[in-house]
Amino acid sequence: MSAAGQLRGRTALVTGAGRGIGLAIARRLGREGANIVVGDIDADVAKDALADSDFPHLVQPLDVRDEAQAAAFVAAAEQRFGTVDIIVNNAAVLDMTPFTDLTMDRFHKVLAVNLDSVLTMTQAAVPAIERAGGGRVLNIASIMGLRGAKDSIPYSTAKGGVINLTRCLACELAGKNITVNAIAPGFIDTRMAITRTGDHEHQSELFQKFYLGHGKIPLARAGLPDDIAGPALFFSGDDSRYVTGQTLLVDGGLSATF
C-alpha cells in the first residue's frame, strides 16, 4: 500500500469489482491508500482476484438488487474500517435482446441491476458518507447511455437513466458535501466484450474494419480496464472537489467523431 497515497485513510466501496473495470478501479484506489470494500454477486471470484493485494480490503457477497444486502454491505464496511467515504456503483450486466424478443420482464430485470441498484446502493451508503463528513459517489454508465443502438433497449435505457440519475443525485447530495459523477466507458476489453456465441467483439470484422480501420475510435484501440481506473481516481479524490453531476466519456474519442 502507498502510505502517501492521495486516498490514505479513506474507505472506498466498489460494486461488481470481482473482475473487469470494477477490479481495476478497486486496485487503483487501493494503491492510492484507500481501504477497499468489494461487493460482488460472484464473491469467490472477487476474493481470488484480490487475494494478492497489499492494501487493506474486505470482500462481501452482494447482490446490488437487494436493499437488505446493500445495507449490510455498507454496515460491514463501516464496522471494519470506521468510515465510508466513496462508493463506486459499477456492477451491471450486459443485455443484447432484439426488439421482437424483448419482454417487459426482461426489460425490468436489466433495469433492476443496471439502474435501480445505483439508487439503492447510493441510498444505503449516503448516511455513512455523511457521518464521514462528506465524500464521493461515482457511477459507471456507458456511451450506450448517450446513443441508441440495435438490440440494446434495456441496457442503453438503464445507462441513460444512470447518467441523469447522476445529475439528480448531485443536486440532492451537494448539501451533504457529497459529489456525484459518472464515467461512460466506450469499448473496454472485459468479459462484456465476449459475445453470446463466445467470440471476442474486438476481434470481429466490424470492430477491426469499421471502428479501427475507419477511424471511428480515433485512438485506434479498444480500451483496457486500467484506462477507466485513472479517471475513477480523479472522481474519487480531492481534485474533483468542484465537479458534480458530470459524466466523463472515456472512449478513445469514439464520441468525438461520426
Ligand SMILES: NC(=O)c1ccc[n+]([C@@H]2O[C@H](COP(=O)([O-])OP(=O)(O)OC[C@H]3O[C@@H](n4cnc5c(N)ncnc54)[C@H](O)[C@@H]3O)[C@@H](O)[C@H]2O)c1
Ligand atoms: N466492458 C465494456 O465495454 C463497458 C462499456 C461501457 C460500460 N461498461 C460498464 O462498466 C461496468 C463494469 O463492466 P465490466 O465490463 O467490467 O463487466 P464484467 O462483466 O467484467 O464485470 C461486472 C461485474 O459485476 C458483477 N455483478 C453483476 N451483477 C451483479 C449484481 N446483481 N450484484 C453484484 N455484482 C454483480 C459481476 O459478477 C462482475 O464481477 C458496468 O457498469 C458496465 O455496464 C462496460
